[in-house]
Amino acid sequence: MTILDLTSHPVAAKYAVLVDVGYLYAAAGEVLLGAKERKEYRVSADELIQALQKHAETRIHGELLRIYWYDAARDRVPTVDQRVIAQLPWVKVRLGNLNARGQQKGVDAQIRSDLEALARHHAVSDTILLAGDEDMVPAVEAAQAYGVRIHLWGVEPPYGTNQAERLVWESDTVEIISADFLRSYFSRAPVPVPAAPAAPSPAQVFAARTPAAIKPKAPVGQITKLGPSRPRVEEVGEHVAQKWILTRGRDNIRDLLPGPILPTVIDTELLIEAEKELGHSLRPYPEARVWLRDGFWARVYREFEIGVGVSSK
Structure with a gap:
């Protein structure tokens, strides 16, 4: 993991952490387990969020506003994991829709809207953005225009890159979260074992x-x-x-x-x-x-x- 010293700010910062869960899970699942779909693995999300929060504290000297956790669910009905995460302190779960093909809809728009709103209302001086989509670029530029520093985090790719080049260019700092950092929070999903014929109903x-x-x-x-x-x-x-x-x-x-x-x-x-x-x-x-x-x-x-x-x- 690349270490960036952001603790030298003369004035204590106020910051938010915005996490594109679809990107985080897909990238981590691929590099750690070679998985292509979320159903192939399980995530200790509450522990992962705490680890990300602690890591952010080592990078930015200041006060955490909250962690925004952007995910999707069928008809926006929260899953078991999402309901548990929503109970965590300083965490705001924001849900887009998950269509029949398993594609997320509306998540990127929520991230862009929140990023711009936080900057426009001077709610934060710094934002950690864990994402990879080029669609984030206009919101990043808008937030920067309001004086907010954007710290882009990404997940270590198995090869090449898993973040849009322009998003990397436009961010103020860039850090790659290593596979070793994420490893203990991801595990392969258990394969259901059919009941034996003689098992009682x-x-x-x-x-x-x-x-x-x-x-x-x-x-x-x-x-x-x-x-x-x-x-x-x-x-x-x-x-x-x-x-x-x-x-x-x-x-x-x-x-x-x-x-x-x-x-x-x-x-x-x-x-x-x-x-x-x-x-x-x-x-x-x-x-x-x-x-x-x-x-x-x-x-x-x-x-x-x-x-x-x-x-x-």
């Missing part, structure tokens, strides 16, 4: 389960609060999974695999959805949370034909 597993869990005896004089039944909670978990598959898309739900652990944000959404279905809270019943996840994963595993899985009791 989710329906068979449900049939074999006891209809209700044995609850500990309540202290003398205390009224035991009757909780929801296990079959009903598992049924609701399956229903929520089915609804998410239909509304958020199979590719979105596929991001949760191999399971059975759910990101905290998604686990909370599952609980909220289930409580709406049931019409009452599950918070007082820890065992019901387990049953809910069992039902959810049973439906997800059935959808992707990778066997029956249940969360740990």
Whole structure:
């Protein structure tokens, strides 16, 4: 990684980091894994963002305004990863549309608009732009006209270059992020393993389960609060999974695999959805949370034909 000393500014800078996720992921996937499509790999996006933030702090002496994370999603419905990223501090997720061919639409326009607006309103003195498209050039020139310094970051290419030559020319400084820097945040996606013919179906597993869990005896004089039944909670978990598959898309739900652990944000959404279905809270019943996840994963595993899985009791 080329080291550029930008810490000698006489006045502390205020800066933003604008990341074209499509470029970052595609370039990193190619150089690290030889991958051509995003579904071929997984990204520890939250850790990657933190690493980029820390790296920016070593390059620019000043205050971070925020990190803008430009990505795309089918019908602009955020994926699991995007919903988790949106919860991170100082991170703004901006979504374009992903068409049927997997092409991003509207992302470049959002980057250009934000870059120009930040400069026009004097919100920043410096901007780190992690991108490679020549379409960024007019926005870079406009931002510079307002006095903003543009620091272009790129991903190490396997050969040649993966950034437009003119974009490189117009930027104030240029740095290449090495493959070694990115390596620990990218991994090859697991290949789903079909269930063995003899494996029981989710329906068979449900049939074999006891209809209700044995609850500990309540202290003398205390009224035991009757909780929801296990079959009903598992049924609701399956229903929520089915609804998410239909509304958020199979590719979105596929991001949760191999399971059975759910990101905290998604686990909370599952609980909220289930409580709406049931019409009452599950918070007082820890065992019901387990049953809910069992039902959810049973439906997800059935959808992707990778066997029956249940969360740990």
